[in-house]
Amino acid sequence: MKLDPRTKLFMIFVVSLIVMMSATTPFLWAIRLSITLIPIILLILEKKYASALRFLIAYGTALILTFFFLSAESEGLIASLLIGYCGIVVQFMPALITAWYVVRTTKIGEFMSCMQKMHVPDGIAVSLAVVMRFFPTIKEEYSSINDAMRMRGVMLGGGNVLKMFEFRMIPLLFSCVNIGEELSAAAITRGLGGEVKRSSVVELKLGIADYLLLTFLTAATVIFVVFKYFL
Amino acid sequence: MEKKSNRLKAKDFITIGIFTAILFAVEFAFGMLGYIHPFIVASYVVILPLASGIPMMLFYSKVEKFGMITIVSVLLAIIMFVGGMGYLGAPLIIISGIVADLIAKSGNYKSSKKIVLSFGVFNLWICANYFPILVTADSYRQDLVDGGYSADYVNNLFAAINVKTIGILVVLAFAFGCLGAVIGKAAVKKHFAKAGIV
Numbered sequence: 001m002k003l004d005p006r007t008k009l010f011m012i013f014v015v016s017l018i019v020m021m022s023a024t025t026p027f028l029w030a031i032r033l034s035i036t037l038i039p040i041i042l043l044i045l046e047k048k049y050a051s052a053l054r055f056l057i058a059y060g061t062a063l064i065l066t067f068f069f070l071s072a073e074s075e076g077l078i079a080s081l082l083i084g085y086c087g088i089v090v091q092f093m094p095a096l097i098t099a100w101y102v103v104r105t106t107k108i109g110e111f112m113s114c115m116q117k118m119h120v121p122d123g124i125a126v127s128l129a130v131v132m133r134f135f136p137t138i139k140e141e142y143s144s145i146n147d148a149m150r151m152r153g154v155m156l157g158g159g160n161v162l163k164m165f166e167f168r169m170i171p172l173l174f175s176c177v178n179i180g181e182e183l184s185a186a187a188i189t190r191g192l193g194g195e196v197k198r199s200s201v202v203e204l205k206l207g208i209a210d211y212l213l214l215t216f217l218t219a220a221t222v223i224f225v226v227f228k229y230f231l
Numbered sequence: 232m233e234k235k236s237n238r239l240k241a242k243d244f245i246t247i248g249i250f251t252a253i254l255f256a257v258e259f260a261f262g263m264l265g266y267i268h269p270f271i272v273a274s275y276v277v278i279l280p281l282a283s284g285i286p287m288m289l290f291y292s293k294v295e296k297f298g299m300i301t302i303v304s305v306l307l308a309i310i311m312f313v314g315g316m317g318y319l320g321a322p323l324i325i326i327s328g329i330v331a332d333l334i335a336k337s338g339n340y341k342s343s344k345k346i347v348l349s350f351g352v353f354n355l356w357i358c359a360n361y362f363p364i365l366v367t368a369d370s371y372r373q374d375l376v377d378g379g380y381s382a383d384y385v386n387n388l389f390a391a392i393n394v395k396t397i398g399i400l401v402v403l404a405f406a407f408g409c410l411g412a413v414i415g416k417a418a419v420k421k422h423f424a425k426a427g428i429v
Contacts, residue, residue: 021374095313130248131255170285
C-alpha cells in the first residue's frame with residue numbers, strides 16, 4: 001500500500017499530539033492505543049514484520065508493566081528503573097514507531113516533492129531531509145568508531161570521561177563532515193540549489209487510503225480533545 | 232538573507248541538516264538519562280552545552296552565514312514536537328535561535344567573543360523545554376502521574392524545576408553555554424584546524 005507523504009506527516013503530527021495529552025480514562029487510552037496500532041499495522045502491510053513485532057512487544061510489555069505492576073506508590077531501585085523504562089516506552093514509542101515508519105517508507109524524492117507542494121521553504125525542507133537521512137548514518141559511523149577504538153584497546157578512555165567523550169566525538173565529526181561533503185556534491189549534481197523550480201519524477205496524489213486515514217486521524221484527534229477537555 | 236554573497240546555498244542546508252542530526256543525537260543520548268532521576272533533567276543545562284560545544288563550534292566555523300542557527304532551532308523545535316516535548320516550548324526555541332543568530336551575525340561569524348555569547352544564548356533552548364513544567368504546572372503534574380510516573384519522580388521533578396529555580400537554570404544554561412563554546416573552540420582548533428577541515 002502506498003500512502004502519500006502528506007498523509008504520513010499528518011499522522012506524525014496527530015500521534016505526537018495525542019501522545020502529548022495524557023490519557024486519563026479507559027476510553028482515552030483506547031483511542032491512544034488504536035492510534036498507536038495504525039503505524040504498526042502499516043509496518044506489517046509494508047512487510048516489515050520484524051520491526052513491527054519488536055515495537056509491538058516492547059510497547060505491550062511496557063503497558064502491561066505500567067498497568068498491573070507499577071503504581072504511583074512503588075519505590076525502590078528496580079521499580080524506579082522500570083518506571084523509567086516504561087515511561088520512555090509508553091511516552092515516546094508511539095511517536096517513534098510512526099517516525100520510524102515514515103522514514104523507512106518515504107523516499108527522499110517523495111519527501112522533497114511533498115515539501116514543495118506544501119510550500120515549505122527550501123532551506124527547511126532540504127535540512128529536514130538531510131536530518132531524516134542522517135540518523136542511521138550517525139549510528140553506523142558511531143558503531144564502527146567504537147569498534148575501531150576497541151580494537152586499539154581504547155575501551156573507556158581509561159575511566160576518564162572527557163577522554164572517552166573526545167575519542168568518540170572527534171572521529172565521528174570527522175566522518176560526518178566528510179559524508180556531508182560527498183552528500184552535497186551528489187545533491188548539487190542533481191540540480192539542488194539551482195535557480196529553476198525543481199520538477200519531480202514522483203507524482204503525488206491522494207488516494208482512497210489517504211482520505212480514509214486522514215478522516216480517521218482527524219476524527220480521533222477531535223474525539224480525544226473533546227472527551228479530555230470538555231466532558 | 233538579502234545580501235547575495237551571504238545567502239545560504241544548498242551546500243549549507245546540507246551542512247545544517249547534518250549538524251542538527253548530530254546535535255539531536257547528543258541530546259537524545261543524554262536525554263534518556265533523565266528517566267533515571269529528575270535531577271538529571273534539571274542538569275541538562277550543564278551537560279548538554281558542554282557536550283554539544285564541540286560539534287556546534289565546528290558548525291559555526293563551517294557555515295558563517297545568517298540563518299544557520301535559526302534553521303537549526305526550527306528543526307529542533309520540529310523534532311522536539313514530534314518527540315512529544317510539547318508545543319509550548321517550540322516558539323521559545325526558535326526565538327533563542329534567532330537571537331543567537333543575530334548576535335553571531337553582529338560579529339560577522341568571525342569574532343570569538345560574539346560566537347561564545349551566541350552559543351550561550353542558543354543554549355537557552357534547553358530551558359524552553361522546561362516551559363510546560365512552569366506554565367501548566369498543575370495539569371502537567373497530573374498528566375505525569377496519570378502517565379505512569381511515580382509520585383516520587385514527579386515531586387523531585389517539581390522540586391528541581393519550578394518558578395523559583397528557573398532563573399538559576401537559565402543563568403546556568405547561558406554560563407555553561409559560554410564555557411562549552413570555549414572548550415569547543417579549543418577542541419576544534421586542536422583537531423580540525425590542524426587537519427585543515429575548517
